[in-house]
Amino acid sequence: MTTIASPAPTDGPTRDPRILVFSTNTISDPGIDLAGSAHMSYSPGVRVISLPCTSGIRPSWILHAIDAGFDGVFIASDGDECAFLPDCSKRASAIIAEAQRRLRQAGESPQRVRLAAICSVCAEPFTKHITGFAEALATLGPAQRRPVEAGVA
Amino acid sequence: MTGSSAAANARRIGVYVCHCGGNISDYVDVDRVIAAVEHEPGVVVARQAMFACSDATQGDIERDIRELELDGLVVASCSPKLHVTTFRGVARRAGLNPYEYSQVNIREQASWIHTADAEGTTEKAIALVRGGIAKTGLTEPLEPIVVETTQKALVVGGGIAGMRAAIGLADLGLGVFLVERAAALGGHVRGIGAMYPNGRDGGRLIDELAASIKARPSISVFTGAEVIEKSGSFGKFSVGLRVGGPGSETLTVEVGSIVVTTGFETYEPEVGEYGYGIDGVVTLPEFKAMLDASAGPLRHAGRPVHDVAYVYCVGSRETPTKPDGNAYCSRYCCAATAFASIQLGEADPGVRQYHLHRDVRTFGKYELLYERSRDLGSIYLKFPDAEPPEVALEPDGRLLVTVRDLLTGGERVAIPADLVVLVTAMVPRSNTELTGLLKLPIGRDGFYNEIHPKLRPVETTVDGVYIAGACQGPRNSSESVASALAAVTQSAVILKKGYAELDPLVATVDAVACDGCGKCLDACPYGAIELSAGVATISETACKGCGGCVPLCPTDAIDLRGYTNDQITALIDGLVGEAVA
Structure with a gap:
């Protein structure tokens, strides 16, 4: 009815890159929590989804995140410490390779996906990794978003 | 205010945003978070609390669940590691299935990590809570898996x-x-x-x-x-x-x-490692057996033992000189060696003992053993991590240990010894x-x-x-x-x-979508998946809930409860935080 504010421009000029992080409930998420408990700092563009194990990530979720507006996806895996799967690193790498293949196919840079092993006390390494990734994504520029839904002006 | 978009399956979700006594609200504008989420689809009540975990607020949430007939609960406060059990309990007491509750972490992963950016933190908190609401909108009541136990x-x-x-x-x-x-x-x-x-x-x-x-x-x-x-x-x-x-x-x-x-097993040094293989170079367990078997001064190979050199960290903390070696400290050996040297020093007050170490880790009350061994005359020398002592056989049949001692300004010290004790690691x-x-x-x-x-x-x-x-x-x-x-x-x-009772967050198969290819069977190291009548079935009690089979199913027929495809995609959409105007 009443128009109070005009909608924000679709591509804001200087926005921190949005990064979706997949962490694990027992190992890397506690490491990420620890960064907060220690009052370290990274960009608020970083958003975390915690799962039991990073070997359970569907490549389609990574693609969906980019489509939805994330600039990059960071997988904070358990590396060799995974308590579920002895070949967890290999599985997570295969998931990333598949996601990167699909990204390339969609004309996106495979560098929008990154993996590092983050342990339960890896607060500082995580902060460094994610800050470095944010810088790399800023250089890369915004992802070419494909419309998720039609009909919204 | 009843929304026209209310679908037949509209949810009744309660959202509670915690101040954590300032830990959250000093950085996150909680009023704005509430205003941003209270009209989200499915939300019937959104409130803030000074401490969501307090008894009073727990009681308030329970009352809301009963009176407003909530079928979903979102608590935005601290890390799920701290209070998932607390709020599952709140849900259960009020008659709400505990698995219809989601925890959103706006403290460790928002207010505490972006303290310099109140605007960014608030926006992020809104996105996190929206994600939590979206995920909760897709929960279903689950019952713990009950198994009988053999006594x-x-x-x-x-x-x-x-x-x-x-x-x-x-x-x-x-x-x-x-x-x-x-x-x-x-x-x-x-x-x-x-x-x-x-x-x-x-x-x-x-x-x-x-x-x-x-x-x-x-x-x-x-x-x-x-x-x-x-x-x-x-x-x-x-x-x-x-x-x-x-x-x-x-x-x-x-x-x-x-x-x-x-x-465990005791680390077995390689022949030549610190002179191992030369007569008179022994491991700590071998030395301990000699000590336990002898009363009074020690003898070896028919000769009295006057000088003993202990080389610490053999097989432990090896990475400075052996990158693929054992990185860990074996923890017991500093105290065990100090104790053995006391045993020898008391049996033979004239014996000279030299402890060549990287640093002494006689933690806690075992510090007293270190003190006692020094009182009995033991001398401690500290060698550089990357420059371990060398052990050689002298022409007269005695052993000579050379070491650089950091405690005397890096001086090289040569120690003639009758016995060299390699303080060996515990290995798996x-x-x-x-x-x-x-x-x-x-x-x-x-x-x-x-x-x-x-x-x-x-x-x-x-x-x-x-x-x-x-x-x-x-x-x-x-x-x-x-x-x-x-x-x-x-x-x-x-x-x-x-x-x-086991957490029911296990993998499930959509029998219609499954084409019976069997790829998931190989994906599960726990043997939780079987093929029966051409369809994969997953044992609830054998499944560990890791989800490792989920991305390997070519027909996307497997979902992990609590982390279903629909829930994760809804969560991603919520988290990205791009407001649709």
Whole structure:
């Protein structure tokens, strides 16, 4: 009815890159929590989804995140410490390779996906990794978003 | 205000945003978060609380659940590690299924990590809460998986930890099978004479424990025995044992839990490593056996021992000189060496003892052993990490140890010695067969891995299988016994009730979408998936809920409960935080 504010421009000029992080409930998420408990700092563009194990990530979720507006996806895996799967690193790498293949196919840079092993006390390494990734994504520029839904002006 | 978009399956979700007494609200504008989410689809109430975990707020949430007939709950406060149990309890008490509640972390992963950016933190908190609401909108009531438990436990490994565990389990009224591969119980401790800190005799200690075991008819001991197969799962394992070597008797025992106390092996130096192989260069356990067997001054190869040099960290903390070597500290050896040198110094006040170390880790009360050994004349020299001492054989048949001592400004010191003692590491036991049978997780150091060293120190990812003692990592006998008793308590917690409840967050198969290709069977190391009538079926009790099978299904027929495809995609959409105008 009443128009109070005009909608924000679709591509804001200087926005921190949005990064979706997949962490694990027992190992890397506690490491990420620890960064907060220690009052370290990274960009608020970083958003975390915690799962039991990073070997359970569907490549389609990574693609969906980019489509939805994330600039990059960071997988904070358990590396060799995974308590579920002895070949967890290999599985997570295969998931990333598949996601990167699909990204390339969609004309996106495979560098929008990154993996590092983050342990339960890896607060500082995580902060460094994610800050470095944010810088790399800023250089890369915004992802070419494909419309998720039609009909919204 | 009833939304026109209300679908037939519209949810009734309550959202509670916590201030955490300022820990959150000093950085996050909680009013704005509430305003941003209170009209989200499915939300019927959104409130803020000074402390969501306080008894008063818990009561308020319970009242809302009842009066507003909520069917979903979102609490935005601290890390889920802290209060998931608390709020699941709130839901349960108010008659809401606990699995219809989601925790959103706006403290450790928002207010505390972006303290310099109030605007960014608030925006992020809004996105996190929206994600939580979207995910909660897709929850379904779940019931814990209830399994009956057998009131018996199996202890694998009859060293000091296993023996003490068996006694503890029996005293709690559980039946116990104690399995030991060697011909006799007692492990390493049986062979040690005086043990630190107070000189108790290891052999005698083991005899006492063996007598206690004998006095408890509920403990069945199998020596010369091994585990050869395992089936079933948590609460109802069926374990095959072979007793008395190959080709001999096999039997099957039914147990509810398994405690693994298989201990360690002593590091065996390579020939030439610090002179190992030269007569007079011995390991700490070999030296200890010499000490325990002799009264008064020590003799070696027919000659009196006047000078002893101890080289610390042999096989431990090797990475400065051996990148693929053992990175860990073996923890027991500094105190054990200080104690051995006291034993020798008291038996032979004239003996000269030199401790060549990287740093001395006689932690806690064991510091007194270090002090006592120095009082008896022991000299401690500190060598650089990357420059270990060298051991050589002199023409006169004596040994010469050269070392750079950082405590005297890096001076090179040459020490003639009659005995060189290599303070050897604890290394993981090679138990490939048992590890494979029980699916025990192995850490980077080669020892078995607990779920969490502080919060769940004896549990493994295999429900009902516990680890204790030095199979988990280097530790001394009293620490081994402490962890063994922790495993006893954990076993009793699940077995004494007669049933156990498992988290139902396991993988499920959409039988229509499954084409029976069987790829998921290979993906599961727990053997939880079977093909029946051309469709994959997943055992709720055998599934560990890791989700490793999910991305490997070519037809996307597998979902992990609590983390379904629909929930994760909805969560991603919420988290991205791009407001649709």
